[in-house]
Amino acid sequence: MTEFKQRIFSGVQPSGNLTLGNYLGAIRNWVGLQKNYESIFCVVDLHAITVWQDPEQLRKATREVAAGMIASGVDPKECIIFNQSQVPAHAELAWIFNCVARLGWLNRMTQFKEKAGKNRERASSGLYVYPNLMAADIMIYKATHVPVGEDQKQHLELARDIAQKFNNDYGVDFFPMVEPLILGEAKRVMSLRDGNSKMSKSDPSDNSRINMTDDRDTIAKKIRKAKTDSEPMAETPDGLEGRAEAKNLISIFAALSDRSVADICTEYGGQGFAQFKSDLADLSVSVLGPITEEMKRLCDEKTYIDQVLKEGSEKARKISDPILKDVHKIVGFLQS
Incomplete structure (x- = not known):
């Protein structure tokens, strides 16, 4: 059996503003992971143009x-940060995976149905085969682990299916069976206006989300205006069932303070939401304020950001190019 190096791959789409959901659901976790795994973090611009x-x-x-990654503590000296389009191997392996994956597998992908909606026939073919590119993103580095939100688990299962079929079709033990890492209290951050909908960059209401470009005053105002309900704060996590908005805010508090939901329920249980929301606003500002300010500073340093991405892409290609060359040999492509 082939021994695979412990390696992480994860990415964020550059479509609209980064939100608190991106921070708590992904980027914040990367900061801790980068010291324990060989870490590759990507701005997935090829995925962005599916729309x-x-x-x-x-x-x-x-x-x-x-800039948001670096401001949050993802260190270009500790890991690889780059944008996807600078490493052509992603797109090339994705085409090979287009020829491995089955239509029936893609037809089961719920995210395509959600994103295409009623305009399915007008959606780009790229949006349809998006999961194959996601599988290629992971496998082009032979990543062993992917930190994912719960809504991405289906795509990761597909990546495993594609890797297994490739290995079986060609009689090799080449691609690893990648494992998910689901971390933190806020696994899925929901809208501040509707606790049943994911916090999204595309929501027409700016008050539905905390943007990573919001200043301190804006962050505090959005938290104080966040939707709750008329019941007192729950005293245990079980008391949050059926209370989507309360559950979301308590989960955000727990994640930002590195505590458990149960701890927050114990501290505020039985009270109204006024003090809790005031404390959450202060906590959010104290944690996010320095990040948003550093992010703004870095966004003004275009030359520095471009250099980080260039150097990161060069490091990424040193890993991806030999893997792609091996794939060519396995598939039967004539090598020059």
Whole structure:
């Protein structure tokens, strides 16, 4: 059996502003993981263009996501940070995986149905085969672990299916069976206006989310205006069942304070939401304020961000190019 190095891959799309959901659900966890795994973190701009993107905005958003990673503590000296389109092996392996994955597998992907909606026939073919590119993102580095949100587990299962079929079809033990890492109290951060909907960059209401570009006053105002309910604070996590907005805010508090949901329920249980929301606003500002300010500073340093992404892509290619060359040999492509 082939021994695989412990390696992480994860990415964030540069489509719209980074949100608290991106921070708590992904980037914050990467900061801790980078010291324990060989870590590769990517701004997935190829994924972004599965729906229309204004070119200038895409460039701006790519730099912004990279700045957000670095401001949050993802260290270019400890890990690899790059944008996906600078490493052609992602797209090339994705085409090979297009020829390995089965249509029936893609038809079961719930995210395509959600994103395409009623306009399924007008959706890009890229949006449909998006999961194959996601599998290629992971496998081009032979990543062993992927930190994911719960809503991405289905795509990771597909990546495992593709890797297994490739190995079986060609009689090799080449790609590892990647494992998910689901970390932290806020596994899925929900809208501040609707606790049943995921916090999203695309929500028309700016008050539904905390943007990583919001200043301290804006962060505090959005938390204080966040939707709750008329019941007292729950005294145990079980008391949060059926209370989506309360559960979301308590989960955010727990994640930002590195405590458990149970701890927060014990401290505030039986009270109204006023003091809790005031404390959550203060906590959010204390944690996020320095990050948003550093992120703004870095966004003004375009040359630095571009250099980080360039150097990161060079490091990424040193890993991906030999793996792709081996794939060519396995598939039967003639080598020059």
